[in-house]
Amino acid sequence: MKKLFTAAFFLSAVLSLSAQQKSTITLASQDNAPTINKHIYGHFAEHLGRCIYDGFYVGENSKIPNTNGVRNDIIVALKDLGIPNLRWPGGCFADTYHWKDGIGPKDERPTMVNQWWGGTTEDNSFGTHDFLDLCEILGTEPYLAANVGSGTVKEFTDWVQYVNHSGKSPMSDLRKKNSREKAWGVSIWGVGNEMWGCGGNMTPEYYANLFKQYSTFMSDWDNTNKLFRIASGANVADYHWTEVLMRDIPKNLIEGVALHSYSFVTWEKKGSSTKFNEEQYFATMETALKMEELVTKHSEIMDKYDPAKKIALIVDEWGGWYDVEEGTNPGFLYQQNTMRDAMIAGTTLNIFNNHSDRVRMANLAQTVNVLQAVILTKGDKMLLTPTYHVMHLYKVHQDAKLIPIKVDSPEYKFGDKKLSAISASASVKDGKTHISLVNIHAKDKITVDIDLAKLNLKDFTAKIISSSKLQDHNTFENPNAITPKDFKDFKFKKGTLSVTLPPFSVVVLESK
The missing domain is CATH 2.60.40.1180 (Golgi alpha-mannosidase II)
Incomplete structure (x- = not known):
């Protein structure tokens, strides 16, 4: 004994x-420490599942308290979070979205099929005015991801003119006809999305030429609202993609290069968002912490061509990705949010903070009811996730000097x-x-x-x-x-x- x-x-x-x-x-x-750009704490709202419709937007006639159709409780939560920018309308959706379908009287707007996410039919009731007016209410900068994959240069530049031209022009006249006199002055523009995949399965060399074409025809019109043009960047560790963009695009045509990377158990077997074991947790954190290597290596390539670090690395899609909740549409990407997601958020934001000499913007995917959301809704109910609370604590780092x-x-x-x-x-x-x-x-x-x-x-x-x-x-x-x-x-x-x-x-x- x-x-x-x-x-x-x-x-x-x-x-x-x-x-x-x-x-x-x-x-x-x-x-010589940099300032942690507030835009590292950005968010992402795609027309995907219940992010926009039945998420942000319930319609003006909803019994749920709303402002112009957007839920008041979401507005309050995001204002308290202090989100510095919001990316819209995609994602993959962006390269199938034709912005003119989402303006004018709502009962006259054409419908469209969301071919990427669930095959649902959308009525375009949430469009450019709705989004930009929401950004004004939130006090956040809009980040418009524009259509390159299935659009044209004219369609793209017409959108820039519609939202930014303050004088007389065809598109500003159309905006005024639709009851908006003052231009919104949108600075941040994504020139396509994931051009290596859903944006058109392009080579980096082909896309670099397309980017130069689109960027050349973009204008800030009156030189009061300099455009911040973001090239569709690499998928995870595709360093060749970053190399080509930095090598081939003149520095006077580009302000940012994007990067996308998600955290998961394995891409083929993502597993449940709530019913996971320690082995699956460890594997997810392994991919999350890989962000340190990705940011370091992509930054090293950018340093070769831009030693002054004038061009920003923009991680405009990041977060945890698991199997959808049981009984929900697989194309809606609805998942719960646990302490594992709090770990992903905390470590990833620390990485971005510590690399803020090059990383100057990022967007968590996504804001409401999709992937690693900060907000979940169900009918008139709303909850804030552990990820929301991490970002709320971390907002003290916005525009602070890095130590x-x-x-x-x-x-x-x-x-x-x-x-x-x-x-x-x-x-x-x-x-x-x-x-x-x-x-x-x-x-x-x-x-x-x-x-x-x-x-x-x-x-x-x-x-x-x-x-x-x-x-x-x-x-x-x-x-x-x-x-x-x-x-x-x-x-x-x-x-x-x-x-x-x-x-x-x-x-x-x-x-x-």
């Missing part, structure tokens, strides 16, 4: 030690694979310093020691997002199961802040 007790005690001690791993973070000089850091992280191991368990980023703005920390380990709490001696900081407060199980999520019956809470498991001594992070948790610290 004594030997059994001793063995059990020893095992307990070992497990206790393994569950109290240590990490250190060192803050570097801020002298470069070095993270010495313990490993999160599963089988013969391993990942860094700790992710972090830091910034300062308006006299406040913020440090965002993520522990992705599924089982172990980790104490992070942060050397703050150079910054002379003290009096920290903190918020945490955590739960008892990775699979935990908010439901319409219990919409506040996961929300940010006050966090106090840290101490400050002799210039070192020691923070003990629970397994799979996100913490944001603030010091004034």
Whole structure:
């Protein structure tokens, strides 16, 4: 009995030690640090499933409280989130969308079939005016993804003229006929989407020539609203695509190059959004953390042709992608949002923050009811997901000056694979310093020691997002199961802040 007790005690001690791993973070000089562009915290609203119709837009005659057909509760939530930009109307949908079908009297607009997402028939009741007016209400910049795949240069440039020309012209006259006197002044334009795939299955060389053509004919008309032209960029690790665009497109014709990358178990077997095991969780985080390598390598290629970093890397589609919820249309991409998604959001945003010298815009896919959404709706009910709460905590980094850091992280191991368990980023703005920390380990709490001696900081407060199980999520019956809470498991001594992070948790610290 004594030997059994001793063995059990020893095992307990070992497990206790393994569950109290240590990490250190060192803050570097801020002298040449970039500003974290607020547009890194952008969002994406595609005509896909229930994102627009029965998501954002319920119609002016809905019993659900709305403003011009857009749900008031969504407006309030997104204003509180402080979204800096919103991408629309796609995605793959963009290269089948003809914008003139979505203007004028709603009862006279033609219908269309959404060939990419579920084959549904749409009535075009949510169009250019609806979207741009929504952006004005939200105080966010519109990002229009325009049709290259099935459109023409004239159709594209007519749209630019319609929304931007303030004087007299055919398209501004048409806008005024449709009851909008003032031009919206849209700066951010995507020249097609995923041209390597749903945008036309093009080679990068062919698309680079097309981009030059479209970009040449785009105009800001009165030189008061300089256009930010974004080229359809690479799919994940297609570095050749980035190489060709940077090599072949003159720098006076382009402001941004896009990149798309999603997180999943495997592309063929994505698995459930809520019924997953640790092996599937680990595999998903492996693809999420791959973003560090993707951003680094695409940036290195861009540095060869643009050492001054004038052209931005735009990650305008990112997030978790799983099988749709049981009983829902496979083409609608509706999935739940768990603590796993909070881990994806926290680590990915840390990566973008730390690479903000080149990454100056990003768009989570997608805002409402699609993929890694920040908002889910069901009838008149609405809930905010764990991803929403992470982005809400992280909004303090928008337009803040990056504090470069070095993270010495313990490993999160599963089988013969391993990942860094700790992710972090830091910034300062308006006299406040913020440090965002993520522990992705599924089982172990980790104490992070942060050397703050150079910054002379003290009096920290903190918020945490955590739960008892990775699979935990908010439901319409219990919409506040996961929300940010006050966090106090840290101490400050002799210039070192020691923070003990629970397994799979996100913490944001603030010091004034």
